[in-house]
Amino acid sequence: MSYTLLLTSSIKPSQFSDRIVRNNVDQRLNDYLTTFKKWLLLNDSNITHIIFADNSGYNLELVENLAKKYNHFNRIIELIKVKESKVPVGIHYGYSELEIIDECFKLSKHLNQNEKIIKCSGRLFISNISVFLKQNEDFDILIDSRKSSILKKQTNYCLSNFFIVKTSFYSENLIGLKSKMIEEKISHFETLYFKYLYEFYTNKRFNIKMRFKTEPILHGYGAHWNKNYQGFKYLLNGKIRNIFRKIAPQLWI
Numbered sequence: 001m002s003y004t005l006l007l008t009s010s011i012k013p014s015q016f017s018d019r020i021v022r023n024n025v026d027q028r029l030n031d032y033l034t035t036f037k038k039w040l041l042l043n044d045s046n047i048t049h050i051i052f053a054d055n056s057g058y059n060l061e062l063v064e065n066l067a068k069k070y071n072h073f074n075r076i077i078e079l080i081k082v083k084e085s086k087v088p089v090g091i092h093y094g095y096s097e098l099e100i101i102d103e104c105f106k107l108s109k110h111l112n113q114n115e116k117i118i119k120c121s122g123r124l125f126i127s128n129i130s131v132f133l134k135q136n137e138d139f140d141i142l143i144d145s146r147k148s149s150i151l152k153k154q155t156n157y158c159l160s161n162f163f164i165v166k167t168s169f170y171s172e173n174l175i176g177l178k179s180k181m182i183e184e185k186i187s188h189f190e191t192l193y194f195k196y197l198y199e200f201y202t203n204k205r206f207n208i209k210m211r212f213k214t215e216p217i218l219h220g221y222g223a224h225w226n227k228n229y230q231g232f233k234y235l236l237n238g239k240i241r242n243i244f245r246k247i248a249p250q251l252w253i
Helices: 025-041 061-070 094-107 129-133 167-173 178-183 189-203 232-247
Strands: 003-009 047-054 076-081 116-121 141-150 153-166
Touching (some): 003 025, 025 047, 025 061, 047 061, 076 094, 094 167, 094 189, 116 167, 141 189, 153 189, 178 189
Parallel strands (some): 003 047, 047 076
Antiparallel strands (some): 141 153
């Protein structure tokens, strides 16, 4: 099966730059360029298209230069500049992330050419992505989730930095979902996704996979807390979570 890799980017954030630790533009640009090069050099024939979509208005010349220099596997590369809307008061910057994806469906010449899309934060590289692409699972969306209840307080959300989705499922069921963040006063993209996808999951209306069988091996930094995904604490948590995926898959930790 052929996949389109959609990398979302905000090189020069404006609306939330004061709320994220990793907000230096040069540092963020280096994150995106380093990661983009790794994706370009990944030898996996399943990925036939790469779309790099940025909503910050930053000049993508350096990104384009990398694509020209390192596209050794002759993938179709598309760079898209999305105009960011004003995020409503009380809503997290995930609103803009959803907007990028929505706009790519409108603006991209290639997004609809493959059956499935790998959506990934443009700052993150997944070194074991081939494991996910070779599983040959039938699903409408594969996304990892957390579900817990402590002292009767529910903590439920989907991880938004990486998921795989059928192009048709997204276009028919998830486009425009950002408006629900305002209507239902849901501040975070991840919580919103869990609400809607878990409903699909429980009523079996669609083939929804809300847990990974394998822990993804991430490389890069999370912008919000400047978390190093190859740091000791994160790697240890990943190993523990990977064990529980096998011995207790019913625990969504």
